[in-house]
Each structure stands twice: as C-alpha cells, then as structure tokens.
Amino acid sequence: MIIWLQKINDTNVAEREREREREREREREREREREREMKDKFHFVLVHGLGHGAWCWYKVIARLEAAGHTVTALDLASSGIHKSDAGSIASVAEYLAPLINFLAHSVLDHQVILIGHSLGGCCISYAMEAFPEKISKAIFISAFMPQSGDYFFDPEVRLYLCWFVLIWSIHSSS
Numbered sequence: 001m002i003i004w005l006q007k008i009n010d011t012n013v014a015e016r017e018r019e020r021e022r023e024r025e026r027e028r029e030r031e032r033e034r035e036r037e038m039k040d041k042f043h044f045v046l047v048h049g050l051g052h053g054a055w056c057w058y059k060v061i062a063r064l065e066a067a068g069h070t071v072t073a074l075d076l077a078s079s080g081i082h083k084s085d086a087g088s089i090a091s092v093a094e095y096l097a098p099l100i101n102f103l104a105h106s107v108l109d110h111q112v113i114l115i116g117h118s119l120g121g122c123c124i125s126y127a128m129e130a131f132p133e134k135i136s137k138a139i140f141i142s143a144f145m146p147q148s149g150d151y152f153f154d155p156e157v158r159l160y161l162c163w164f165v166l167i168w169s170i171h172s173s174s
Contacts, residue, residue: 041068042069042070042112042113042136043069043071043072043110043112043113044071044072044112044113044114044115045072045073045074045103045112045113045114045115046060046061046071046073046074046115047074047076047114047123047127048073048074048079048080048118049118049119049142050118052079052080052117052118053079053080053081053082054073054075054079054080055080056117057071060115061073072112074102075098076095076096076097076099076123077089077095077096077098082098092126095123096123096126096127099124099127100126100127100130103127103131103134103135104131106134108134110136111133111135112135112136113135113139114127114135114137114138114139115139115141116138116139116140117142117143118142118143118144119143119144120141120143121140121144122143122144122146124138124140124143125144125145
C-alpha cells in the first residue's frame with residue numbers, strides 16, 4: 001500500500017513539474033509575442049510647416065496612438081502654443097530650438113521617425129544632420145527635401161527658404 005501511494009505521489013509530482021514547465025513555456029511565448037509587438041511600434045516626431053502648429057497633426061496623432069505608436073508633435077518657435085513672437089526669431093536655430101531641444105535632451109532607447117510637412121521638411125533635414133544616431137527614418141510630406149549631398153545651409157536651400165517665406169508673407173497678407 002505504501003509503495004503504491006509512493007508511486008502515485010511520484011506521478012503527481014512529475015505531472016505538477018511538467019505542468020509548471022508548460023506554464024513557463026507559455027510565459028516565454030507570451031514574452032516573445034510582446035517583444036514582437038513592441039518591435040512593430042515606433043516613435044513618430046511630427047514637425048509642422050510654416051504658419052501651422054502641432055495642432056495640425058491632431059488626426060494623425062489619434063490614428064498613430066490608436067495603433068499603439070508613440071507620437072510627439074512639436075510647436076516650433078512662434079507657432080501653435082509656443083509663446084515667442086515671430087518678429088523676435090532671428091535665426092533658423094531659434095526657429096528649430098524646440099525640435100533640437102527635444103532630440104538633444106530626450107533619453108530615447110530607440111530611434112525616432114521624423115515626419116515633416118512643407119517647411120517642416122527643411123527642419124527635419126537639419127535635425128537629421130545634427131542627430132543622425134537618433135533618427136531611423138524621415139518622411140517628407142509635400143515638403144522640401146534636399147538632394148543627396150545637399151545640406152540645410154547650402155545656398156540653394158537658403159534661397160528656397162527665402163522664396164518660401166516671401167510667398168507665404170504675400171499670401172497671408174492678402
């Protein structure tokens with residue numbers, strides 16, 4: 001009788017151990033699934049065009065966040081809720097300060113995807129030059145996109161910016 005009970009007990013112990021191992025394997029599979037899901041999630045940084053602000057991305061933000069992505073929409077200097085006056089901005093560096101500060105001071109454990117619209121294309125080009133290690137991709141939406149080998153401060157780019165600002169100021173004053 002004792003031997004029979006011992007065999008039943010040994011069988012139960014072995015069965016419980018197999019069940020624990022199956023549970024550990026299920027947990028490892030759930031962890032691998034979470035890792036696969038996180039691998040497909042991205043951090044998007046949205047940069048508006050001239051005369052806009054972060055507000056213009058509200059529908060894009062909602063859709064990206066609903067898909068589980070991280071989204072940062074920035075107001076560049078004197079845009080959206082940014083408090084500075086447009087007349088006080090004396091340089092491109094001042095205009096881009098919110099984007100540059102975000103990339104410089106954010107502790108990111110992953111690279112971001114920059115999306116720039118219109119003049120935002122020049123802005124993300126500059127950010128790509130300044131922080132190549134923090135950016136995985138850039139998407140230009142109806143935006144100025146420098147040719148390979150061009151740089152943000154090339155004379156042709158400056159000419160384009162001057163032309164763009166001139167057209168915008170004529171359009172907005174009429």
